[in-house]
Structure formats: structure tokens, C-alpha cells
């Protein structure tokens with residue numbers, strides 16, 4: 522092997538010291554995820570991440586997201602250069618190598634900066650200090666790796682086997698490949714407006730692209746709070762797919778609507794903006810705080826209860842009950858790539874039991890002739906298609922009301938049964954959309 526000059530830089534320039542803070546924060550967040558926290562929780566409790574500002578903060582976040590989205594690909598980058606595989610418990614060394622590979626291959630960081638900060642991170646920690654030399658050597662090899670070899674890896678590389686098989690079986694091989702490709706990139710930001718007229722007026726102002734009936738798609742994100750119209754509550758952040766279940770309620774002006782599992786309130790705001798008399802129920806006090814803040818900011822009204830849906834017994838019957846049930850959230854992997862590695866196949870089975878119980882419980886709340894909308898942000902049929910089929914079998918007092926093209930602004934998101942089925946493969950060339958399932962049932966008179 523030809524001798525290469527070392528690519529670490531001996532001098533500690535301020536830029537690299539600053540850079541070390543963002544890499545240290547990324548390492549900290551990835552450790553918190555390993556301890557069982559969800560991504561949003563880890564980002565909010567990490568003190569090292571909190572202490573970062575501006576570009577450093579953005580870089581730390583980009584590092585974490587790249588490691589989560591491209592985990593197996595990153596392992597493929599350095600693993601061939603190891604004499605023997607790392608031991609399963611060598612988590613910190615593995616994470617430092619993944620961070621370095623993410624920078625060298627995907628984030629266009631100069632290899633010497635990726636290598637020197639990886640070595641410094643390793644030296645700072647007792648459990649990794651002895652690996653500093655190895656890390657340095659591997660970074661040098663990675664910088665010389667053939668990018669074509671990485672490009673040739675199949676799209677399913679970064680999808681866990683069980684999830685890949687589910688995607689292929691339920692959405693087809695082509696869609697599964699597209700979903701995996703969409704999961705690998707940063708998604709756009711979607712903003713929801715009260716009406717399509719508002720949306721059209723703001724499209725030009727924000728230089729954003731209209732999608733669906735009332736949404737704008739922003740590619741250049743920055744901080745959400747800095748986007749014009751935020752303070753005035755003109756719009757709220759909501760993925761295009763997440764806007765569709767509430768639209769299945771039709772014209773809700775003056776109608777009584779129960780929004781169950783409502784927090785942080787995306788659908789509550791849509792329903793309230795459409796003139797419904799909304800009652801929002803959710804079990805989580807902290808998420809309900811966010812719902813209240815969202816309603817205040819947008820100057821919209823709803824009655825709210827912090828309560829387990831399974832214990833909630835309202836006196837009045839509703840014209841519409843929307844149940845946005847707890848689920849694996851596998852439809853939101855674009856924004857929460859930690860779910861790829863934290864969710865397990867068996868999680869859906871336990872959640873399906875809860876979804877059935879919730880569906881059974883809320884049937885009593887629907888007025889004769891009223892609608893029940895069941896939704897989950899899942900890509901798994903156990904939490905969608907199969908729940909709808911079971912519901913219709915066990916509740917002959919309800920009938921399916923098929924979703925129409927008009928309900929979904931012409932988007933190709935209606936399945937063979939007439940239910941809503943969104944996947945990230947829809948609008949893939951524009952960043953896709955979240956995975957969502959929704960079925961609409963009417964209680965017979």
C-alpha cells in the first residue's frame with residue numbers, strides 16, 4: 522500500500538475547535554438515542570447541543586440525521602478497512618467512525634477536518650482513547666474510498682430487514698425502493714393555511730410551492746419561527762399527508778367534532794379553521810401544552826381535555842369523530858429517522874390491539890348518520906388496512922364511505938378499498954410525503 526501523508530492537522534485552529542463542539546453534541550445525541558430516548562427528546566435534553574448556536578447547531582443536527590438515515594451505508598464505508606470487526610459493545614468507537622464517514626462521504630467536510638475532530642473526540646473519552654490511531658488510519662482510507670462503490674449499494678441498505686419486507690409486501694417493490702430513497706434525504710417543510718385563497722396569496726410572498734389544497738412546500742428551511750407569518754399565526758407546520766385525514770370530515774362548519782389523540786393539534790387547527798365546534802382530547806399533558814400554544818398563536822378555538830381516550834365518556838354525540846390513533850409512526854421516518862432503528866416488528870402488533878380497543882370505544886360517541894375517521898401515520902398494514910377491515914367486520918352498524926379525488930385534491934393516495942393511503946413515494950421528486958392511512962366510516966341511521 523502506498524504511504525499517505527497524515528490527513529489530520531496538528532494545529533488547533535479555532536474553526537476546528539468550534540467544529541469539535543458540534544461533533545461532540547452529535548455524539549452525545551446519538552448516545553441518548555441508544556439509551557432509549559426519541560430524537561425530539563434527545564435534541565431537547567442534550568446540554569452540549571443546547572449550548573451550540575447557528576451553523577454549529579445546524580451542523581450537529583445534520584450529522585445526527587445523516588448517521589441515522591445512512592447508518593448501514595456508513596458502516597459499509599469504513600468496515601472493509603478493519604482487520605477484524607468491532608465488538609458489538611464498542612458503541613462509541615463505531616459512532617465516531619460513522620460521524621467521520623458521514624462528513625467525508627455525504628457532508629463535503631474536508632477529510633482532514635473530519636479526521637482530526639474524530640481523533641480528538643476519541644482522545645477525550647476514556648473508552649475510545651486507545652482507538653485514536655485506528656480512527657485516524659480509517660479516516661485516511663475512507664477519504665480514498667471509491668464513491669462508486671457507495672453509490673452502487675441498493676436503496677434498501679439503510680432500511681432494517683423486517684421493515685423492508687413489510688414495505689415490499691404492502692406497497693410493492695418499486696414503491697419500496699422509492700420510499701427507501703426518499704427516507705435517505707432531508708424532507709421539505711410543509712406549511713398549512715386556513716384556505717386555498719390564503720395559501721395562494723402567501724405562495725409568492727414566501728417563494729414556496731403550492732402542494733395539495735392548502736399547503737405550501739418550503740425547500741430552504743432555516744428556523745421555522747423566522748418564516749414570515751409565523752408570529753401572526755397565518756400558517757402552521759404540518760406535512761401534506763397529515764392534512765388529508767381531517768379533510769375527510771367534509772364541510773364541518775357548525776358541526777360538533779371530537780378530535781381524539783389530538784396533540785399537538787395539527788388536525789384540531791384545520792377543523793377549527795373550517796368552523797367546527799372542536800373538542801380535542803389527548804393523554805399527554807406536555808403535548809397538550811403545545812396544542813394550546815398552537816391554538817393561541819393561530820387565534821383558533823377548541824375545547825380541550827387531557828384524558829385517556831379509553832376513559833373519556835362525553836355526554837353529547839358528535840357529527841364527526843376523528844381518531845388519530847397512536848401507532849409506530851413509521852410514516853414519519855423522513856423527519857424521525859431514529860424510528861428506523863428504535864421500532865421493532867412486534868411493536869405494531871401491540872399497537873394494533875390498542876387501535877382496535879380505541880375504535881371499539883369511540884363508536885358510541887358518533888351520532889347516527891355521523892362520521893368516524895380512523896387515521897394512523899404508519900406505513901404498516903397492521904395499523905391501517907387491516908384495522909379498517911376488522912372494524913367493518915365487527916361493526917355492522919358502520920359502513921365505509923370511500924375517499925374521493927376531491928377529498929384529496931387529486932393526489933394519487935386512494936387505495937383499492939377506497940381508503941386513504943399515503944406513502945413517501947407520492948410526490949417523491951418533490952421530497953415525498955409522510956406515510957398515512959385513513960378510513961372514513963358512516964354510522965348507519
Ligand SMILES: C[S@@+](CC[C@H](N)C(=O)[O-])C[C@H]1O[C@@H](n2cnc3c(N)ncnc32)[C@H](O)[C@@H]1O
Nearest residue numbers: 782783785786787788803804805829830845847
Ligand atoms: C399521532 S399523534 C397525534 C397527532 C395529532 N392528531 C395532530 O394532528 O397533531 C398521537 C397522539 O396520541 C396520544 N395518545 C396516545 N395514547 C393515548 C390515549 N390512550 N388517549 C389519548 N391520547 C393518546 C399521544 O399523546 C399523541 O399525542
